[in-house]
Amino acid sequence: MTKMVAGAELTAMVRDSIGHAKAGTISKTPGILKLAASRYYDPELFQKEVDQIFKRVPLMLAASSELPNPGDFKTMEAVGLPILIVRGQDMIARAFINSCSHRGTNVAVAPTGNAKRFMCPYHGWTFTQKGELMGVASADDFGEIDKSCYGLTPLPSAERSGLIWVIANAKSDLVIDDFLSGYDKLLANFGFDKWHFFSSRVLAGPNWKIAYDGYLDFYHLPVLHRNTFGEDMFNQALFYAWGPHQCVRAPTANLIEMDALPEDQWSNEDVMSGVWTIFPHISIASFGGGGRGVMVSQLMPGKHVGESFTTQMYLTQDPPTEQMLAEVDAQFKFLEVVVRDEDYATGLRQQRALEGGGREFVLFGENEGGARRFHQWVDTLLAADDEELKALFRPGAIQPGA
Ligand SMILES: [Fe+2]
Structure with a gap:
């Protein structure tokens, strides 16, 4: 167990959870909320969400531990945009549109790898790890161009707390740190910048x-999850929000034990327990099979309203030893079964049932404050123009659910 001295905000959150655990309470959101069932199957609304949310806010696209060394890169598509993230010799992770300035095909094709430079597979133009156009193939034949104008298009990005955020819009001037609302400082307590990437896979969902x-x-x-996690799981939750990002914790009995300990004796596992979500599409949950690990689930909308894709990524605190590998693998496989x-x-059946059109509303109870807040943020971002979006994340701004 790693001992830690938690920062004041984290300590305040844990103290609040301890208070609830001792009193046997949760913080409720008053009243039953009815949301239109169509919000889960309306194709026009879905397109707006893609444009107004996924193409405007920073998306957490990679863990630092996926790209530990200079030259390590990762490619992916985010809401239709091909993206290349590469760590330079200066250890800075940069993001680009993965598209050659000559004719536009992907300059990096492999999902991951290590490259000193990127050579476009079509005509052989080369780009540096910083995205600069290095070489035009048969330059004399091609004719003169100003190479400084034809690098890869950079995307706004930031690496914080061992995670990498990218805005899938080259023209965005939203400040990523404003969007993070200080939440990254709490996530920093995991120490992901020193963790290890184990494996990932993709699941289709609703x-x-x-x-x-x-x-x-x-x-x-x-x-x-009675057959997998068991029927003793807590079904109560406490929600703590930093901007649109929320940590979900159960008021479990071990919190009462923590109350009896001096704060510097609290374990990092206990302090960082729960599910750490990052708006609009990430969940981080802790597991213990084969040593401490987390599953990072990264959700992306699919091509149509009833489809999403989730990249499940498993990170371990320590590099798994030969002995631990089988256990880590078993833990990760177990989680595939649980989610898939x-x-x-269940979600796909819910999707089909709602699409049937026979239900006007879905309900959220007083105990479901987290999802309620999430939907409020979705609606707020759908209604906000670019200036209003930026204003929402300025320190001190009045935010949904505040
Ligand atoms: Fe679940």
């Missing part, structure tokens, strides 16, 4: 909001 609701939901745990066969199988 509408991204159906999937995301589930990550903010402990209410379902002992029911839907329980959460997403």
Whole structure:
């Protein structure tokens, strides 16, 4: 167990959870909320969400531990945009549109790798790790161009707390740190910058909001997951928000034990327990099979309203030893079954049932404050123009659910 001295905000959150655990309470959001069922299947609304949310706010696209060394790169598509993230010799992780300035094909094709430079596979133009156009193939034949104008298009990005955020819009001037609302400083307590990437895979799921609701939901745990996590799971949750980002914690009995300890004796595992979500599409949950690890789930809307794709990524605090590898692998496989066969199988049935059109509303109870806040943020961002969006994240701004 790693001992830690938690920062004041983190300590305040844990103290609040301890208070609830001792009193046997949760913080409720008053009243039953009805949301239109169509928000999960309306194709026009879905397109707006892609444009107004996923193409405007920073997305957490990579863990630093996926790119530990200079030259390490990762490619992916985010809401249709091909993206290349590469760590330079200066150890800075940069993001670019993965598209050659000559004719536009991807300059990096492999999902991951290490490269000193990127040579476009079509005509052989080369780009540096900083995205600069280095060489034009048969330059004399091609004719003169100003190479400084034809680098890869950079995307706004920031590496914080061992995670890398990218805005899938080269023209955005939203300040990523403003968007993070200080939440990254709490996430820093995991120490992900020193963790290790184990493996990842992709699961297909329902509408991204159906999937995301589930990550903010402990209410379902002992029911839907009774055969996997078991029926003793807590179904109560406490929600703590930093901007649109929320940490979800259960008021469990071990909090009462923590109360009896001096704060510098609290373990990092206990302090960082719960589900750490990052708006609009990330959940980070802790597990212990084969040593301390987390599963980072990264949700992306699919091509149509009823489809999403989740990259599940497993990170371990220590490099797994030969002995631990099988256990880590078993833990990660177990989580695939839980999410695919329980959460997403149920979510896909929910999707089809709602698409049937026979239900006007879905309900959120007083105990479901996390999902309620999430939907409020979705609606706020859909209504906000670019200036209003920036204003929402300026320090001191009045935010949804505040
Ligand atoms: Fe679940």
